[in-house]
Structure formats: C-alpha cells, structure tokens
Ligand SMILES: Nc1nc2c(ncn2[C@@H]2O[C@H](COP(=O)(O)OP(=O)(O)OP(=O)(O)O)[C@@H](O)[C@H]2O)c(=O)[nH]1
C-alpha cells in the first residue's frame with residue numbers, strides 16, 4: 140500500500156515482482172482486490188494543461204471575476220475553437236465489443252498508418268442557442284485566414300442563432316487570434332471579446348462538443364479524409380438539430396408525461412423523434428449512444444402537456460443504461476422497421492422489457508416505421524396487427540421520412556395516457572399532483588414509485 144501511495148504509477152506486475160523478491164507469491168488479481176479494498180482503483184491519469192505560475196494566477200483571476208455571473212450571461216457567449224480530427228488517430232474510439240474470434244474483423248480493428256493516416260482541421264463555434272458553422276481549414280492558417288473565417292462563419296452564425304445585441308465572442312489566446320490586425324478587425328466590427336486565461340482549453344465548453352463530434356465520427360469508421368469531412372458536416376447538422384431546448388426550461392404546463400422510444404437499432408427511433416420535435420429528417424445513420432431526450436409541449440383536451448421524450452439507443456450494448464430509464468415512463472413507442480424482419484421478431488422481447496422495468500399501467504403503441512418502403516416490406520401489416528392485439532398495444536404504421544402518422548402516433552399515446560389517468564383519478568387523487576409541475580432536468584427524473592396510474 141505504501142509503495143502505491145508514494146508512487147501511484149507502480150504497475151501490478153511491479154508489485155508481484157517486489158513481493159516475490161520478499162518471498163511472497165501473490166497473483167495480480169489478489170493485488171487488485173487488496174487495492175480495491177483500500178479504495179484504490181486503477182484509472183487513467185487525467186490530462187491537465189501544463190501551467191506556469193502566471194497561468195495559475197490568470198485562471199484564478201478569471202474564476203474570481205466570473206464567480207457570480209448569472210447563467211444568462213454565459214448564454215450570451217459564442218464559444219469558438221479549432222480542432223484536429225485524425226482519420227485513424229488518437230481520437231478514435233479504441234474499445235470495441237467483440238467476440239474473441241472476431242479480433243481481425245475490419246469492424247473491430249484500427250488501421251495503423253504512419254502519422255495517423257492524415258487529419259482535417261476544423262474551426263467551429265456554438266452558444267447556448269445551438270451550434271454555429273463548421274469550417275474546414277485548408278493549409279496553414281495565418282492571421283488573415285483567421286479573420287476571413289470569422290467574417291464568413293462567425294458573423295453568419297451569430298445571425299442564424301439570433302444571439303441578440305449583448306453577445307460576447309470567446310476565443311483562446313492563440314497568436315493568430317491575438318495578432319494586432321485581428322484585434323483591430325474585432326474592434327472595427329464592434330465585437331465584444333471575453334478575456335481568456337491562457338492554457339485553459341479545459342474551461343472552454345466547446346471541447347465537450349468536439350469530443351461528441353469525434354466520438355460520433357469514429358463510430359462510423361471513415362475510410363479516407365473525404366469520408367471524414369463528410370461525416371463531420373453530417374454530424375454537425377445533427378448536432379445543429381439539437382439546439383438548447385428552450386422548451387425544457389418552460390415550467391408553464393398542466394401535466395408532464397415521460398415517454399420512451401424503444402426498439403432495435405436503426406428502426407428509426409431518432410429520426411421519428413426529430414421528425415416530431417423539429418420536423419426534420421436526414422438519411423444519414425448516426426446510431427444513438429446511450430440515451431437522449433427532447434421536450435415538446437402539446438395541447439390536448441384543454442391541457443398544456445409537456446412531453447419529455449427519451450430516445451434510447453437500440454444497440455444491445457446500451458441495454459443496461461436504457462432500461463434504467465423505463466422507471467416512471469407513462470408511455471412507450473415500441474418501434475420496428477417494416478423492412479426488417481429481425482426488428483419485428485424482437486418486439487416480443489421489447490414488450491417483456493417494458494413489463495419488467497416499467498409501471499404495469501404504462502401505455503404502449505407499436506409503430507411499424509419506414510412504411511413508405513412498400514416494395515421492401517417484409518413484415519405484413521396483418522402480422523403486426525395480430526401481435527399488437529395479443530400484447531394489448533395500439534398499432535400504427537408510420538414513416539419518419541415521409542412524415543406519415545408521426546404526429547398522430549404521439550397524439551394517440553398522449554390521449555391513451557390521459558384516458559388512463561382519468562379512469563384512475565378517482566382511485567388515486569395523488570396522480571395529478573405527481574405529474575403536475577414536475578421539473579425537467581438533464582438527468583432522469585426520480586422514480587415515482589407507488590403511483591398506480
Ligand atoms: N426510408 C426510411 N428511412 C428511415 C425512416 N426513418 C429512419 N430512417 C433511416 O433509418 C436509419 C436509422 O435511423 P435512426 O433514426 O438513426 O435509427 P435508431 O432507431 O435511432 O437507431 P439507434 O440509435 O442505433 O437505436 C437512418 O439512415 C434513417 O435515415 C423512414 O421512415 N423511412
């Protein structure tokens with residue numbers, strides 16, 4: 140224990156060898172268990188910027204100056220930065236779920252090429268209102284090129300995001316950013332610039348967005364730089380479709396319903412939600428990682444109902460995460476793809492998941508998505524109707540692509556939940572207060588255990 144405390148970088152093998160020399164034979168597993176027992180876990184060393192005392196002072200001053208800034212002030216900031224995305228480099232997702240025998244399946248390998256196979260450099264910006272433009276920097280960027288990027292991308296982004304008059308520009312202290320000519324340019328344009336401590340990428344929230352973009356790209360395994368650039372812009376547009384959810388903060392509603400969309404990967408859950416919440420559709424497939432939600436407020440039966448709609452990842456590997464979100468859900472859209480028999484065969488299993496992890500009275504609608512692809516149909520409508528009846532679910536065929544039955548599915552789900560609530564209202568006077576005024580958070584709401592709606 141002493142050795143590990145003094146030298147945290149000691150490996151388990153070092154400890155095995157030390158103890159062997161001292162005449163004790165222990166396995167690495169034993170060492171791990173003992174260290175765990177004392178609260179020590181093997182973790183990757185956190186990367187931190189290398190700071191000189193002057194940097195530390197500047198960061199402390201920045202933190203003190205902004206300690207009491209209200210949230211609205213941060214919403215006025217347009218954050219920006221440049222980033223490098225490697226084709227097969229360090230940015231890639233390096234862990235894969237595979238069987239032992241599949242180690243050399245190209246899906247599970249990382250091609251090793253000298254210098255990471257090339258990279259692209261991007262400039263981007265975003266604010267609390269959404270993402271701005273993404274620009275690929277070709278060649279070496281100098282001050283003049285930087286000013287051109289700002290003129291062509293920053294200002295249009297500010298206009299598109301309707302930043303208002305009080306917006307503030309953030310960029311770091313890269314010499315191109317702080318060059319006299321650039322400062323002059325910013326002054327002439329009357330841009331207010333957030334003063335920024337050097338060596339502080341960890342303070343810039345755009346880093347989180349870059350990471351999200353890089354993870355999504357790595358999951359799609361670009362084969363060359365052209366692919367990489369295309370994926371960056373596709374992902375960027377998907378990110379743009381997720382602007383800060385102003386609806387989420389709206390507390391003016393009568394009821395709030397938590398809904399979940401579940402079903403196999405690629406059946407179109409995310410597309411369905413985007414069609415409903417933003418009336419948008421993209422044919423690119425960006426498989427959902429974990430879980431995400433959108434908020435939409437609807438008027439039904441003279442009531443303002445806020446829908447918190449959770450879009451789950453269909454991939455098996457996320458199952459433990461996603462089922463944790465079933466608790467407290469009042470309605471489910473169980474989706475399959477009418478051109479994919481497997482996704483239909485899985486409906487029964489999904490129904491069992493609902494039964495296992497959610498309230499008994501959660502309402503479910505079975506949705507056969509991609510119904511515009513009649514020529515590719517593999518699941519006959521009658522089969523789905525029969526299964527829905529057996530399971531006691533309502534059934535719709537729909538298309539996120541052609542916007543068929545999307546709104547209707549959500550409205551039907553809301554209506555059946557309302558009907559169920561009305562039925563059980565006499566029996567459970569608490570029901571209304573449970574769902575009235577529940578606040579929305581980024582994390583899943585607490586389990587409303589005991590509610591018998
Ligand atoms: N033709 C057609 N394609 C669709 C429709 N809905 C979705 N897609 C496409 O199907 C693919 C998968 O869509 P997603 O919405 O990402 O699938 P998902 O169910 O969210 O998948 P996971 O996130 O992996 O669980 C994408 O390429 C979509 O463009 C539809 O109604 N018709």
Ligand SMILES: [Mg+2]
Nearest residue numbers: 408409426427
């Ligand atoms: Mg998805």
